[in-house]
Amino acid sequence: MPATIIHLGLGLQMKSVTPRYFSFPVFVFTQLAIDTEALYFLIKNESPVHRFLHTYLGATLIILLAVLVGRPLCQWGIKLWNTLLKEKYYRWLYVTPKISWRAAAIAAAFGAYSHILMDSIMHADMQPFAPFSLVNGFWGAISDFHLHMFCIMCGGLGIIVLWLFWETREVLEATETEKEQQVSNQGH
Numbered sequence: 001m002p003a004t005i006i007h008l009g010l011g012l013q014m015k016s017v018t019p020r021y022f023s024f025p026v027f028v029f030t031q032l033a034i035d036t037e038a039l040y041f042l043i044k045n046e047s048p049v050h051r052f053l054h055t056y057l058g059a060t061l062i063i064l065l066a067v068l069v070g071r072p073l074c075q076w077g078i079k080l081w082n083t084l085l086k087e088k089y090y091r092w093l094y095v096t097p098k099i100s101w102r103a104a105a106i107a108a109a110f111g112a113y114s115h116i117l118m119d120s121i122m123h124a125d126m127q128p129f130a131p132f133s134l135v136n137g138f139w140g141a142i143s144d145f146h147l148h149m150f151c152i153m154c155g156g157l158g159i160i161v162l163w164l165f166w167e168t169r170e171v172l173e174a175t176e177t178e179k180e181q182q183v184s185n186q187g188h
């Protein structure tokens with residue numbers, strides 16, 4: 001925080017590398033959930049702005065929240081997105097609404113812990129290991145400029161890879177759904 005958007009680069013990169021095992025919407029949910037804390041204290045003009053949710057302990061609770069609440073919320077959001085789509089965009093913009101537990105858990109854990117690590121490097125008021133230690137040994141390990149460039153490059157590469165393999169991914173997801181249907185049919 002305040003550059004929540006800068007965290008999204010890593011998520012796009014992960015989505016492009018492991019599309020089936022990483023839920024980008026759940027990843028975004030974790031970023032927003034953690035940064036509501038910083039936003040709240042920024043608005044109240046109170047410091048430090050990075051408190052409990054910006055520790056590894058707080059982030060672990062956010063992972064649980066993202067899997068238990070964020071996952072169904074994202075599935076609902078995707079369904080709504082699909083119903084609002086015009087038919088001519090359906091082929092390109094339709095998103096499979098089902099998010100597996102595994103994809104949600106991986107995205108939530110990666111999202112929450114990478115957020116804490118990145119903010120620890122960027123912000124002097126971070127105490128990532130609180131309440132066990134109040135020391136932040138990561139602060140300034142990489143300059144903000146280089147960290148931002150790294151995230152932007154990850155995001156850019158992620159978008160390129162997702163774009164290049166968009167059709168392949170669609171076919172993959174279609175066969176996955178067919179497989180799931182076959183399994184459920186066999187079960188009946």
Ligand SMILES: [Zn+2]
Binds near residue numbers: 001034
């Ligand atoms: Zn943050």
